[in-house]
Amino acid sequence: MIPAPIMLPLAFMVFWSKLGMAGQAVSKVISHAVVFAAIRLAFISLGFRSVDRQLVEVATTLGATGRDVLHTVVLPTVVPHVCSWLVFVFISSLNEYIIAYLVAGFQVETLPIKVFNSLRxxxxxxxxxxxxxxLLVDILAFSLIARIGNLPRLMGGGG
Structure with missing residues (x-):
């Protein structure tokens, strides 16, 4: 089950305040890294699942070392997944207000906090x-992912 979007930031707020690190930029960065770890793991596991085992077997049969197989077969397959993970996490983190507000408060003024304050x-x-x-950054980022890599395949679909 996915916890309510407010529960995890509240837990982070309590945790960082107990450590005396509430309101610091480091606690905000660590909290974002923990929240978006699931996305990272999903994209990287999709990348490793998409590595064709027959290509690895052929490369090793033809005398390639483990390092050669890594550089010529595995990395070219996994790198698009890692790049798309970075884009998705960047966009999600850029727009994340709840974690930024509850963990860093108004002491570290991130862009979502600045937008919210301005609206108030x-x-x-x-x-x-x-x-x-x-919106333009989102469209540009997703267009680049769709152009460079096979977007349905990067998202775990057949395509």
Whole structure:
């Protein structure tokens, strides 16, 4: 079961406050890394599952060392999955407000906190610009993933 989106940030807030590290940038970075670890593991496991075992067997049969197999067969297959994982985590982390607010508070002002504070103080046109920039970054990133790699295959589908 996936916990409610507020439960994990609350647990992080309690944990970091007990350690005396609440409101620090390091605690925010570590919290984001823990939250997005599942995405990382999913993408990397998909990458390793997509390695064709017959290619590895052929390479070793033809005399390739383990290092050669890694560099010529495994890495070219896994690298697109790692790159797409980085893009997905970057976009998700860039837009994550709850963890940033509960863990870092207003002491470390990240972009989502800045946007929320600006919205609380009244409408400002810069928020529309930042929303459009978020959208453009998302479209550009996903377009690059779709262009460079086979997006359905990178997401675990057949394609």
């Amino acid at each position: 103080m009244g409408f400002q046109p810069t928020m529309c610009v930042s929303a459009v920039l978020f």
